[in-house]
Amino acid sequence: xxxxxxxxxxxxxxxxxxxxxxxxxxxxxxxxxxxxxxxxxxxxxxxxxxxxxxxxxxxxxxxxxxxxxxxxxxxxxxxxxxxxxxxxxxxxxxxxxxxxxxxxxxxxxxxxxxxxxxxxxxxxxxxxxxxxxxxxxxxxxxxxxxxxxxxxxxxxxxxxxxxxxxxxxxxxxxxxxxxxxxxxxxxxxxxxxxxxxxxxxxxxxxxxxxxxxxxxxxxxxxxxxxxxxxxxxxxxxxxxxxxxxxxxxxxxxxxxxxxxxxxxxxxxxxxxxxxxxxxxxxxxxxxxxxxxxxxxxx
Amino acid sequence: xxxxxxxxxxxxxxxxxxxxxxxxxxxxxxxxxxxxxxxxxxxxxxxxxxxxxxxxxxxxxxxxxxxxxxxxxxxxxxxxxxxxxxxxxxxxxxxxxxxxxxxxxxxxxxxxxxxxxxxxxxxxxxxxxxxxxxxxxxxxxxxxxxxxxxxxxxxxxxxxxxxxxxxxxxxxxxxxxxxxxxxxxxxxxxxxxxxxxxxxxxxxxxxxxxxxxxxxxxxxxxxxxxxxxxxxxxxxxxxxxxxxxxxxxxxxxxxxxxxxxxxxxxxxxxxxxxxxxxxxxxxxxxxxxxxxxxxxxxxxxxxxxxxxxxxxxxxxxxxxxxxxxxxxxxxxxxxxxxxxxxxx
Numbered sequence: 001x002x003x004x005x006x007x008x009x010x011x012x013x014x015x016x017x018x019x020x021x022x023x024x025x026x027x028x029x030x031x032x033x034x035x036x037x038x039x040x041x042x043x044x045x046x047x048x049x050x051x052x053x054x055x056x057x058x059x060x061x062x063x064x065x066x067x068x069x070x071x072x073x074x075x076x077x078x079x080x081x082x083x084x085x086x087x088x089x090x091x092x093x094x095x096x097x098x099x100x101x102x103x104x105x106x107x108x109x110x111x112x113x114x115x116x117x118x119x120x121x122x123x124x125x126x127x128x129x130x131x132x133x134x135x136x137x138x139x140x141x142x143x144x145x146x147x148x149x150x151x152x153x154x155x156x157x158x159x160x161x162x163x164x165x166x167x168x169x170x171x172x173x174x175x176x177x178x179x180x181x182x183x184x185x186x187x188x189x190x191x192x193x194x195x196x197x198x199x200x201x202x203x204x205x206x207x208x209x210x211x212x213x214x215x216x217x218x219x220x221x222x223x224x225x226x227x228x229x230x231x232x233x234x235x236x237x238x239x240x241x242x243x244x245x246x247x248x249x250x251x252x253x254x255x256x257x258x259x260x261x262x263x264x265x266x267x268x269x270x271x272x273x274x275x276x277x278x279x280x281x282x283x284x285x286x287x288x289x290x291x292x293x294x295x296x297x298x
Numbered sequence: 299x300x301x302x303x304x305x306x307x308x309x310x311x312x313x314x315x316x317x318x319x320x321x322x323x324x325x326x327x328x329x330x331x332x333x334x335x336x337x338x339x340x341x342x343x344x345x346x347x348x349x350x351x352x353x354x355x356x357x358x359x360x361x362x363x364x365x366x367x368x369x370x371x372x373x374x375x376x377x378x379x380x381x382x383x384x385x386x387x388x389x390x391x392x393x394x395x396x397x398x399x400x401x402x403x404x405x406x407x408x409x410x411x412x413x414x415x416x417x418x419x420x421x422x423x424x425x426x427x428x429x430x431x432x433x434x435x436x437x438x439x440x441x442x443x444x445x446x447x448x449x450x451x452x453x454x455x456x457x458x459x460x461x462x463x464x465x466x467x468x469x470x471x472x473x474x475x476x477x478x479x480x481x482x483x484x485x486x487x488x489x490x491x492x493x494x495x496x497x498x499x500x501x502x503x504x505x506x507x508x509x510x511x512x513x514x515x516x517x518x519x520x521x522x523x524x525x526x527x528x529x530x531x532x533x534x535x536x537x538x539x540x541x542x543x544x545x546x547x548x549x550x551x552x553x554x555x556x557x558x559x560x561x562x563x564x565x566x567x568x569x570x571x572x573x574x575x576x577x578x579x580x581x582x583x584x585x586x587x588x589x590x591x592x593x594x595x596x597x598x599x600x601x602x603x604x605x606x607x608x609x610x611x612x613x614x615x616x617x618x619x620x621x622x623x624x625x626x627x628x629x630x631x632x633x634x635x636x637x638x639x640x641x642x
Contacts, residue, residue: 037441138319139326144582144616144623147600148330151616154604155337231451235586238453239601254454258590261457262465269461272454280449287445 031292038288044281052101055094062095062248063087071264081266084256089266092248093274099249100278103164103233104226110168112222115175116214120206122176123183134180141173146232153241160249163242167232171225175218182214216293224286227279234275250275312635320628325377327620331613332376385614390606395614398599403618405475406588406595408490409514410580416519417526417580418573424523425530430557432535440527447524452517452583456590459513471509473592480506514591521583522576529572530565537561567637574630578623 003011010027014020032038066086074081080089122133152166186192187210195205236242237251245252250271257268343359351359364372379385385395428440464472471477476491484491484498492511495504537543538561546556581596588597596615603611 037445135322136326139323142323142624142627143327143330144578144619146582146585147616147619150585150600150604151331151334151612152337154607154609154612155334227449231449234451235453238451238586239589239604241604251451251453254451254457258457261461265461268454268457272451272458275451275454276446276449279451280446283445283449287441 028292032288035288035291037284038291041281041284041286041288044277045285048097048101048278048281051094052097055097059091059094060088062092063246064091071260071267073264074266080270081264083253083267084260089253089270092253093250093271096248096250096253096271096274097278099160099243099247100230100233100275103160103167104229104282106164107167107171107229108222108226110164111172111225112175112218114168115172116179116211116218118172119176119179119181120183120210120214123180124187124202124206124210130180133176137173137176140170141177143170145170146235149232149236150239150241153236158241158244160243160247163233163236166236167229171229174221174225178217178221179214182217183210186210186213220286220289220293223282223289227282227286230275230279230282309636313632316628316632320624323624323628324621327617327624328377328380329373331616331620332373334616335609335613380617385617386610388603388608388611388614390603390608390611395610398611399596399614399618402594402596402599404488404490405593406581406584406597408492409511409518409587409593409595410577410584412511412515413518413580413583414522414573414577416516417522417576420519421523421526422530422569425527426534426557426562428527428531429534429538429561430553432538437531440531444524444528447520452521453586453590455520456514456517456587459517460590463513470513471506473590475507475510475594476503477506477510514587514593517587518580518583522573522580525576525579526569526572530569533565533568534561537565540564567634570637571630571634574626574633578626581619581622 008019009022011019011023014023032042064087066082069078069082069086071084072078072082072086078088078090080093083089083092118133118137122130122137148170149163149166152169153162156162156165192205192209195209200208233242234249234251234254237249238255240252240255243249243252245256253271254268254275257264257266257271261268343356343363343365360366364375367375383396385399387393388395388398391398424440424443428437431437460472463469480503483503484494484500487494487497491507492504495501495507534557538557543556543561546560547553551560584593584595585597585600587593588595589601592598596619600612600615602608603615
């Protein structure tokens with residue numbers, strides 16, 4: 001029984017539940033690693049996280065104004081140049097990554113569990129509950145997201161937190177759909193029946209038996225949608241409806257640089273590139289994850 | 299199922315079903331905008347009569363606005379108004395919101411229509427080529443292109459395009475819909491400047507309008523292109539894995555005919571559906587694009603309204619875009635069901 005750790009991680013005869021999970025994770029991860037674009041996406045996402053967590057130790061303040069240094073082009077001292085108030089654009093982009101990560105995480109933490117709940121309840125109970133919940137979901141699904149987010153922000157007021165709420169309110173329906181489909185496919189399976197016979201409560205069945213199986217597809221979809229969240233949040237910021245000055249939010253920075261774009265191109269261009277790269281990272285990773293977890297598409 | 303009477307019955311049943319579902323969704327949209335109107339922290343009574351009005355005037359206006367009625371009654375009144383096209387007056391322009399919407403919507407429609415044409419004419423062939431070369435370099439190029447299209451912030455790309463093609467190269471006209479020098483030279487007929495100019499036979503105006511339109515329309519086109527090419531690729535791959543394709547190849551049909559005549563023909567219904575959906579997204583994308591290009595359409599109207607706290611105008615615009623969006627969704631569904639004999 002001398003097996004190496006690598007063999008233990010890839011065996012087709014796992015001895016325990018924990019090992020089985022690890023094996024599946026390892027194999028999925030290997031498939032992901034084979035996809036070069038997905039790997040690039042993973043690298044970008046990790047870099048964004050590191051930037052948000054540790055980046056602020058390496059750059060100056062995002063709000064320090066040195067008016068003598070207004071609108072300086074990129075140089076050794078200011079890698080990305082300075083903006084209209086003499087603030088270092090690189091420092092602002094690094095600090096802005098915190099805002100981006102915060103928005104993405106908050107939206108995912110609201111939208112994922114909520115959609116999961118709605119979908120599981122609809123799929124598990126069926127009948128009238130299903131009909132009503134899915135009708136509401138369909139209505140929200142066929143409303144225009146950005147425009148609705150605009151209307152919500154108009155009512156709630158500007159600011160990052162309201163932008164998060166507005167995005168969350170408009171983006172939960174796909175998760176409900178997904179979770180419902182998954183629940184429908186497993187609610188009559190033997191292990192659910194057995195749990196019912198053992199007298200497990202409905203809540204226990206939903207959370208311990210059904211939710212774990214819905215999680216993979218929900219997480220994949222969340223990763224994919226994070227890029228959309230980044231773009232919507234930046235769009236709201238650009239319109240002046242999300243983050244407010246002097247916050248170093250990337251969309252807001254593009255808006256501020258817009259009036260100087262013909263002569264000082266870097267002010268608007270640099271934060272835009274940051275948005276693009278962050279969003280692309282999540283898209284590439286999500287695309288790769290879908291190939292790994294969704295056998296149907298490959 | 300094959301007798302004409304039965305097929306007609308099936309179609310009638312389907313139409314009735316989609317009509318009910320559209321009506322419900324529209325009602326949902328109106329309810330959401332109603333809720334948005336309730337959320338706003340501004341007292342509508344104070345907004346109407348001012349802060350210094352005496353208590354009696356306040357109470358009178360409170361009743362006149364129907365705020366003393368139960369919420370469900372307020373909602374049904376609201377639905378009645380919306381259905382009759384009464385969105386109230388715009389605080390900013392002082393005109394009825396419906397009139398404002400009617401005057402700005404053609405500009406948005408113009409932009410979105412050119413955009414979707416670009417998206418279809420470029421996106422579908424790209425998707426087909428990607429599917430035909432599944433896993434080889436053309437497929438990767440299209441994949442990276444469409445993922446980039448999904449990832450790039452539209453407002454930023456608009457600014458960069460303006461910087462390059464207007465600021466540096468001076469190939470196209472800048473923001474706006476027409477140079478001031480040409481403004482109002484042709485009679486308004488369709489509301490779409492390029493068409494009106496052609497109708498009047500004024501080529502200068504036509505060229506100028508086109509020059510203003512080309513950047514924002516291309517920008518919108520890029521976004522629908524990303525979506526359309528990706529979906530086309532996936533539909534084509536499904537078709538190319540079918541047995542009839544193997545049969546066609548076995549019979550010696552050329553690869554070009556297999557792809558463009560057999561597979562594409564069978565994927566066309568799904569592709570058309572996607573184009574309809576994509577058109578709806580474009581109307582939405584127009585909000586940001588119009589802001590960047592100062593394009594006097596619905597998007598710019600709504601953003602201006604947002605900054606002037608002109609809630610009637612914001613809600614009117616939301617309902618208009620939402621309704622068009624919902625109708626396009628339903629239309630896509632209907633086209634899909636009718637065009638595919640297996641589902642009707």
